[in-house]
Amino acid sequence: MTLHADPQHASTLRAAETAGEESATLACFAAGMRFEDIPASVIARAVELFVDWGGSALSGKGKPAIVAIERLAETMGPSDGPAEILVSRRSTSPLFAAMVNAAASHISEQDDVHNGSVFHPGAVVFPAVLAVAQATGASGREVLTAAVAGYEVGIRVGEFLGRSHYKVFHTTGTAGTVAAAAAVGRLLSLDPERMLNAFGSAGTQAAGLWEFLRDAADSKQLHTAKAAGDGLISAWLARDGFTGARRILEGPQGMAAGMSQDADPSRLVDRLGTRWALAETSFKYHASCRHTHPAADALLSVMHAHGLSSEDIARITAHVHQGAIDVLGPVTDPRSVHQAKFSMPATLGLIAVHGRAGMAEFDAFPSDAATRSFNDRVTMRLDPEVDAAYPRQWIGKISVETRDGHVLEGRVDEPKGDPGNTLSRHEIEAKARALALYGSAASPQELDVLLPRLWSVADWPKVERLLAAR
Amino acid sequence: MTLHADPQHASTLRAAETAGEESATLACFAAGMRFEDIPASVIARAVELFVDWGGSALSGKGKPAIVAIERLAETMGPSDGPAEILVSRRSTSPLFAAMVNAAASHISEQDDVHNGSVFHPGAVVFPAVLAVAQATGASGREVLTAAVAGYEVGIRVGEFLGRSHYKVFHTTGTAGTVAAAAAVGRLLSLDPERMLNAFGSAGTQAAGLWEFLRDAADSKQLHTAKAAGDGLISAWLARDGFTGARRILEGPQGMAAGMSQDADPSRLVDRLGTRWALAETSFKYHASCRHTHPAADALLSVMHAHGLSSEDIARITAHVHQGAIDVLGPVTDPRSVHQAKFSMPATLGLIAVHGRAGMAEFDAFPSDAATRSFNDRVTMRLDPEVDAAYPRQWIGKISVETRDGHVLEGRVDEPKGDPGNTLSRHEIEAKARALALYGSAASPQELDVLLPRLWSVADWPKVERLLAAR
Incomplete structure (x- = not known):
């Protein structure tokens, strides 16, 4: 020590x-x-x-x-x-x-x-x-x-x-x-x-x-x-x-x-x-429960590698650790935005349809029929290798069955945002800015001042207010 | 229903x-x-x-x-x-x-x-x-x-x-x-x-x-x-x-x-x-953890029945339920007032020496050598009958070994304050008054006004302050 x-x-x-x-x-x-x-x-x-x-x-x-x-x-x-x-x-x-x-x-x-x-x-x-x-x-x-x-x-x-x-x-x-x-x-x-x-x-x-x-x-x-x-x-x-x-x-x-x-x-x-x-510690990239991220990244990699669109996909099986089943399993019929964030079908559906699962995509989920149609096409299955590695390592493994009868396998060993696959300084700032603007908590001009201030926290002689009082 | x-x-x-x-x-x-x-x-x-x-x-x-x-x-x-x-x-x-x-x-x-x-x-x-x-x-x-x-x-x-x-x-x-x-x-x-x-x-x-x-x-x-x-x-x-x-x-x-x-x-x-x-719901009569009360009342009854004083007592065994052992057992060497309230030897010692285990007796415990001498003379033993009845019924059973070699048994089926052995209105009020005066939170004159007000709570048109602001 x-x-x-x-x-x-x-x-x-x-x-x-x-x-x-x-x-x-x-x-x-x-x-x-x-x-x-x-x-x-x-x-x-x-x-x-x-x-x-x-x-x-x-x-x-x-x-x-x-x-x-x-x-x-x-x-x-x-x-x-x-x-x-x-x-x-x-x-x-x-x-x-x-x-x-x-x-x-x-x-x-x-x-x-x-x-x-x-x-x-x-x-x-x-x-x-x-x-x-x-x-x-x-x-x-x-x-x-x-x-x-x-x-x-x-x-x-x-x-x-x-x-x-x-x-x-x-x-x-x-x-x-x-x-x-x-x-x-x-x-x-x-x-x-x-x-x-x-x-x-x-x-x-x-x-x-x-x-x-x-x-x-x-x-x-x-x-x-x-x-x-x-x-x-x-x-x-x-x-x-x-x-x-x-x-x-x-x-x-x-x-x-x-x-x-x-x-x-x-x-x-x-x-x-x-x-x-x-x-x-990992940064979260998708706007959903972290248990969905490894599979989401694996699906993205399969879709990119094979040039798939959502219409090509008949079924998806996410091979997951038990913790994912414990947390996501109870959400069987996601309807609200919050439920969607704790749903593997909803998250993978957004990835398949929109190529991303961010705040805006989740907000639109309740009336997004294309994404919701994935609720019957996505299943989770306990995977011994993934489960044994968890929680030390969050492996993403996925099988995609295409409408023309192929089964494509995808895998990521470190989901985006993990220390070995981390976000750049630019990605961190862009994510923070997007989140701050999302609920109109600060104006773009205020963020132009605030974000550089946050980056320089180590130099602050004394902690002051972060935003002007309203 | x-x-x-x-x-x-x-x-x-x-x-x-x-x-x-x-x-x-x-x-x-x-x-x-x-x-x-x-x-x-x-x-x-x-x-x-x-x-x-x-x-x-x-x-x-x-x-x-x-x-x-x-x-x-x-x-x-x-x-x-x-x-x-x-x-x-x-x-x-x-x-x-x-x-x-x-x-x-x-x-x-x-x-x-x-x-x-x-x-x-x-x-x-x-x-x-x-x-x-x-x-x-x-x-x-x-x-x-x-x-x-x-x-x-x-x-x-x-x-x-x-x-x-x-x-x-x-x-x-x-x-x-x-x-x-x-x-x-x-x-x-x-x-x-x-x-x-x-x-x-x-x-x-x-x-x-x-x-x-x-x-x-x-x-x-x-x-x-x-x-x-x-x-x-x-x-x-x-x-x-x-x-x-x-x-x-x-x-x-x-x-x-x-x-x-x-x-x-x-x-x-x-x-x-x-x-x-x-x-x-029971009123607490002694100023200690409720798990000590059945034994305390049983000890009181033995001492009254046989005219014992603390000097007559060589050893006491309290026959208790498991919950008493779980809560009181860890306090093996009570030194503070608070520890004494979670100690069977301290509580029974106060009963033996002073005939009561109230706020004042506990406060004096740290320097009360006569009571503290009971720490080596009191043991708890799990009793199947007492344990089976608990928590529905809190039976007090005690064996007192006297210095002249007799073993006296005491028992109460409902400790003082239980619904079948409840406090009178006078005892409730006297207890409340003593407690309120204990920390000088209110004067006797204030309590002369407050206590009747509390008794009449069902008639209050509107809840007001209980005591004048200071």
Whole structure:
């Protein structure tokens, strides 16, 4: 471990490096995170993820679920304060800014994802960090350091909780609460002891069930809102001396005991300080659930290779991992835009008909008969190779049966946006701009100013408002 | 089912009366609750529980964990509003009043408990209801109707989640979130559809792990604060059209799927409208975890029957149910006041030495050598009869070995405060007064006015502040 920290931290850390003290080791690592110790390539990726997040956060403007959470913030929160709600441009306390911004970040299904943990870090970490940084006047480097702490902790907690957890729980809600606590805790300079208390309060609030998918209900946005807000609360209370369980993650009545059957505590402390999980995080390219992306990219490759049009296609079989079946399987008859984003037939139908599955294509889906006709022509099948590689690697494998009787196979080993097939700086900025313009949250002229500012976050002496108040 | 509701509700209710629609049936029941349909004896018990709760809520004043949550409310919430924080007498939004009052209600371990569900309804239901009622100007009857809805729903959710859930999860945090949503949903007159959405949002936020007990951490108060606050948010959002899962309790990716191995959906709809679970709720007499009470009462009865003093006692064996061992077992060396309240040796030691285990006795525990000497003299042993009866019945069985070599057996079938061994109106009021005076949250003169007002809640035309602002 290459953790650099003051002597007191180091000794606490050593004491914690025994089995059964994984929460303490991880809390020490998060508390001791320093900008200087983070590799430049990791900082560069963090900046890219920050720009990418900005687009997602602005894209939520005007969606009914987000408007409802905005109204809740207006009724229950203060009408002024140091933190900025991006979609409404109102000012409020850090808690409510974090909640609304986190909800808004996750509704377009375009925010980043870490494959191995099946966790969307950006949607919970950046809203919590930005809101608190605006309150404390932190620098851009402190923001990035805090964000890295949040990503590293949250991703490891997601990996630790394992596949059994993700079958029922929305990891972004559960691991996300601890991630937000770690990030805000670092921003508030919590010592390791208080950081551990923050973890304790965060873990005991961690929640989020997949049941809402069946009804296309609004819970997904509530999960990110609450993860960001509850994590923030946890760190804030810990600074004030409020205590939490010391082994909330691995203890006999902790998160894993209650919410996982295959938890592996060694994942919590996996190569702390040498492995940078943030750099493994993927950008989402299509505007749908990440579980559809490998198959979507594989279909694109087949269609390009063979010059197919949608009329040529009789049937498609997507060879998938079990997690895709668990999450996408319940959506058998997609009707709404939201359901379409969690439907393999809808996503592959858009790719087949339009060659892309972006925000505009999904918005038109409910009345898009050509795409909807794919609902009976696409099936998912569990594939042992794909399943064995998941969640470390998200392989896309597809069989396309053409109307003239051929069966064509397609495959991608890394879907577009993964670290080995990443987006260029230009693609990241274009995606962020398109998302921000999508809900008219900012004008093109404002984005001409904002986007370069986001890219230069590491140079900010002090975090200011991102957009002018309205 | 004797539910009376308007025709639209009734038809929704019939449609939901099929297996797999338990959440919907329960939501219909809560939405259709009318004051006129609740038996007078149940209303009378609800009033007693309200008075009892008032004492607990005031008793939390000045405790560091409560002060930290008060400060959080001041930083993150508005500095004025329609709802009253009882311990600080500040005004704020309903969310923060509910959170602080709920935290304060649970710290003295004197708030009510329902045996069968091992759930503390009062600490989460009344804070949420009072805060919203102060905002909406509801009547006292509406408050009581909403509270009954909260108790009936929360108790059934706790029973449904079962013993496996309670081994790891603090049911008051989990079932409590749904209870608060039901209560506030009724107060906001949600129709069955919106009530079901409120359940969905509440269930997907439900959390609370027992891990904190090992470290005597502050999470217990966070659990009630968040249950009341998150339930309130859920109902508020549902009124605004925010949707949730329709089968959050019993669905394949719902609460039971994620957090229970022995869930029984039939418990959710057990005799709705004929069985009143609120009337089964117990008052807590001793100031400790309810799992210590049966043994404490059995010890009292042995000591009275045989004229024993603490010096006569060599050893005590408490014959208990498994839940007592799960919750109290981790506290092997009680040092703090809070740990003492979760320690069988500490509680029985206080009974043996002082004849009572009240707030003052627990506060003196850390330096009470006579009581602490019982730590090595008290053991818990799993008892098949006690365990089989639990949680329906909390039997107290105890063996006392005297210094002169006799073994004396004691037994109570219903601990003091249970419905069959309830407190008198005088005892309820005396307990509430003592609790309110304990933390100097109100003067004796103020209580002379407040307590009669609480008893007359059913006659309030409109909920006003309970205490003068400071």
